[in-house]
Amino acid sequence: MNFIEELRWRGMLHDYTPGVEEFLNQNKPVAGYIGFDPTAASLHVGNLATIMLLVHFQRCGHKPYVLVGGATGMIGDPSGKSAERQFLDQATLLQNQVAIAAQLRRFLDFENGANKAEMLNNYDWFKNIGFLQFLREAGKYITVNYMMAKESVKKRLETGISFTEFSYQLLQGYDFYYLYKTIGMRLQMGGADQWGNITTGTELIRRKLAHERGLTDISKEQAQEAFALTAPLLTKADGSKFGKSEGGNIWLDPTLTSPYKFYQFWLNTADEDAPRLIRVFTLLDRATIEKLEAEHAAAPHLRILQKAIAEEVTVRVHGRTAYEKAVQASAILFGNATTEALNSIDEDTLLSVFEGVTQVQVPAESLQSNIVDFLSVVTRNEIFSSKSEARKMIQGGGVSINKIKIHENMQLSEFQLLQNRYLLVQKGKKNYYLVRVSA
RNA sequence: GGGGAGAUUCCAGAGCGGCCAAAUGGGACGGACUGUAAAUCCGUUGUCGUAUGACUUCGAAGGUUCGAAUCCUUCUCUCCCCA
The missing domain is CATH 1.10.240.10 (Tyrosyl-Transfer RNA Synthetase)
Structure with a gap:
């Protein structure tokens, strides 16, 4: 399978540096990677799109690496951010790294074949690099002019960007260089917003190599050694944000x-x-x-x-x-489930169905209260924050109990308790609450 | 430095002494239709509530008045034009 061809018809190809396609076709497996910074306790569906890049990459016979940004996560990527970000504390970062790494494991094959996936963490190499060393090894090869031209930085020039976030692309670029040198990494992928950061990497590699080889003229003559490839950011037809x-x-x-x-x-x-x-x-x-x-x-x-x-x-x-x-x-x-249908499911299924749905515990005698009070104050304002709100929506026909649309002067005793202890309250079409009546 | 315009409820934007909790549009939420959609239509949208009710809102603070989003004073901020 041709990786680029595959991405192309799937609409997952946004941009790439020249020569990737030939390179991928002529060399198998090629080592390629994507980085994920541990900025949250979990990956989200947006990350899933880039993970799919790696999935295809592996299916096409190449060797995927997943990089967890233990170091870069400590700095903060300015891409797509309109303001400086708050640092995460060490404990949170570490927790996030562990959680994200575990999630990433399930999407790729880390076990079999020469092109089995591998996990990396850039903290492993950054922790040993001193500031002076970094400035001499990386900073010298990239100009500030070049860095400022990147969209992520340019957008922040007006409002301000700290030196720390400004440096981010250099760290990410150094990752690529380091991996190129140590394990022969040839390709970095990511979402379209990462283009700037990734190309700082390919540029750093190009210049470092020229320097190492004693070339004075860093021209086009020099063959591409490292490549960048990005996938389009997902959008929705109605203009709202995907994910x-x-x-x-x-x-x-x-x-x-x-x-x-x-x-x-x-x-x-x-x-x-x-x-x-x-x-x-x-x-x-x-x-x-x-x-x-x-x-x-x-x-x-x-x-x-x-x-x-x-x-x-x-x-x-x-x-x-x-x-x-x-x-x-x-x-x-x-579905057009009825109370009977609801009652026919056993308690385990009922509870697993409502996993993640808000549950409220109430004493049995609270069933005596009128329906408006019940849905607001009695259920501790979990369902409605005030009586008037409850009343308004009931009058608007937006509330059901056990799939039966209710009106204001109904009694709670008219409803059968599911499994003798639950009432299913529905607010609008998609908001459910499970009220548990204790004996 | 000179001159002008403005700040209204989530947003845009009317209102310019009582009929203003404040038009209209958008958004949000709910309903009908449908496909758990789109489009359309209807309702709600300051808070508490069911009382021709109370309380808190119209940049901020004072004042005039029986009564102010509306008039006056000061302050803060925004925008435009001329130098």
């Missing part, structure tokens, strides 16, 4: 974004976005995708594309069992 939902980021960590919500995120992909996303996030081949698209076009309401994306991605990230539960939960919550 966010009402609740914020969609994380890969199941404790931050439940598999159910994760599955729902993909299932809710807009028709216009689905063809692009299915190419990026699934490994389905071209013929299969085109067939699915045709089927989708014939019967859009079945949302064949969305289901295919949701299945592949959820299974890859959370496993088949979690995926099946998410499907089951969705069927219950969005």
Whole structure:
């Protein structure tokens, strides 16, 4: 398989330095990597898109390296940031590194073959480099003029950028150089926003090599030794940011974004976005995708594309069992389930379906209160923050209990407790709360 | 340095003494339709609430008035034009 060709038809190719394609075709396996800074406790779906670059890279017979930015995470990448960032403390950084490394392990094959994936951490080499040494080994070869021309820096020139963040590209560039020297790393990939940082690396390598070889003229004559390749940043047809939902980021960590919500995120992909996303996030081949698209076009309401994306991605990230539960939960919550249907599921399933859904515990006698009080003050304002808010939405027809739409003067005793202790409260179409009544 | 315009509820933007909790549009949220979509239509959108109710809002602080987002004074900030 031709890596570049594969990325091209999938719409995952944004930019690359000249000669990559030939180089990749003539040398197998090529060592390539992507870096992830431990800025959060988990990777999110945006990172998943770049992870897919590595997945394809490995499938095409090349050797993928995953770099966890233990050092760069301490500095802060100014790319795409309009303001200086706060440092994370050591403990958090370390925790994040461990968590992210564990997540990355599941996407690539780290076990088999000559091109098995490897994990790196740039803290391992940066911890031993002194400031003076760094200035002499890296800083000397890149001009400030060059660094200031980068978009990430240029945008911040007006508002201010610290020397620390300004230096970021040099650190990332040095990574590439270091890896080139030690393990023959030839390609760095990333999202389009990383282009500037990556090319600082290829530039540093070019200049360092010229210097080492005693060349005075660093011209075009010199063959490319290291390459950059980026994937387009994902956008949505409606202009909103990809990878966010009402609740914020969609994380890969199941404790931050439940598999159910994760599955729902993909299932809710807009028709216009689905063809692009299915190419990026699934490994389905071209013929299969085109067939699915045709089927989708014939019967859009079945949302064949969305289901295919949701299945592949959820299974890859959370496993088949979690995926099946998410499907089951969705069927219950969005199908025209009745109280009977709700009551027919056993407690374990019920609880796993509502994993990640807000739960409120109330004493049995609270069922005596009127419905407005119950949904606001009695449930400690978890569902509605005030009585008037509860009343307004009930009057607007936006509240259901056990899938039955309620009105203001209903009694709670009219509702059957699921498993003798639960009430399922639904606010709007997609917000669920499980109220647990203690005996 | 001189002259002018302005600051209104999440945003844009009306209002220029009582009928103003403040038009209209956007956004957000809810409903109908549908495919858990798009488009469309309807409702809600200061807080508490159900009382032709109370309380807090119109850059800030004072003042005039029975009554101020609206008038006056001072202050703070923004924008434009001329030098």
